[in-house]
Amino acid sequence: MTRKFVIGVSGASGMIYASRLLHYLSPVAEVHLVVSPVAGEIAVHEGVSLSGFPVTLHRFDDLAAPIASGSFRHDGMVIVPCSMKTLASVANGITPNLVTRAADVTLKERRPCILLLRENPLSRIHITNMLTAHDAGATIMVASPPFYSKPATIEDLVDAVVSRIIDHLGVEIEITSRWSGYE
Numbered sequence: 001m002t003r004k005f006v007i008g009v010s011g012a013s014g015m016i017y018a019s020r021l022l023h024y025l026s027p028v029a030e031v032h033l034v035v036s037p038v039a040g041e042i043a044v045h046e047g048v049s050l051s052g053f054p055v056t057l058h059r060f061d062d063l064a065a066p067i068a069s070g071s072f073r074h075d076g077m078v079i080v081p082c083s084m085k086t087l088a089s090v091a092n093g094i095t096p097n098l099v100t101r102a103a104d105v106t107l108k109e110r111r112p113c114i115l116l117l118r119e120n121p122l123s124r125i126h127i128t129n130m131l132t133a134h135d136a137g138a139t140i141m142v143a144s145p146p147f148y149s150k151p152a153t154i155e156d157l158v159d160a161v162v163s164r165i166i167d168h169l170g171v172e173i174e175i176t177s178r179w180s181g182y183e
Contacts, residue, residue: 003029005169006067006077006106007055008099011038014081014118014143015048020155020162021080022053024173031055032067032074034098038083060097068098070105076112076169077103081143084119084126091132103138113138114168116161139168149177 005025009018018039025031033055035043043050058065066072079086079099086099090113095101106113115138119126130140141164145157156176163175 003171004032004074005029006032006074006102007034008077008079008082008086008102009033009035009039009043009050010079010081010083010086010099011036011042012081012083012086012118013042013046014116015039015043015046015050016154016158017116017118017143017161018043018080019048019050020158021078021165022050022055024162024166024175025169025171026053026055028171028173029075032058034058034060034065034067034102036060036086036097036099058098060099062098063095063101065098067102068105070109072105074106074111076114077106078114078116078165078169079103080114080116080165081118082115084117084129087115087117087126087129087133090115090138091129091136107137110137112169114141114165115139116141116143116165118143141165141168146179148179 089100090103145160
């Protein structure tokens, strides 16, 4: 049985995280993708393509899409990158678009919902929203790569973060080396 995931891309810097997640996940699972208009603009600015992957693309404003319903069975959702506006919407149950609506139903159905935050520094409002989303069942991750693997490229850094997302989705893909102690 094919695993099924929902990927939301919101308007924050770090489109390479979304691209690399799609690169690894789309060949091994059914992926439903929603890209906000601002995310599309940022992807162009950052020189990252979010097209060409074997995914089902849903319109950002299509609140009648199958993924807007709790009856749409899937194995988890990731918002990558997750803007602070999207975090606030998810944390407070505000669902004016398909990304936030899909996250809302993912949480209410108690499915994995991962928010990869890409902001620095964090305000008290951001931290409060992170805690609220966590308490609602979301997994909060930050785009903070480890350095113990001695990354040589930006892609190595990004893949270390993407690998942790994939781990939390329960997908068996070995992307980067795992911590094994000091040499």
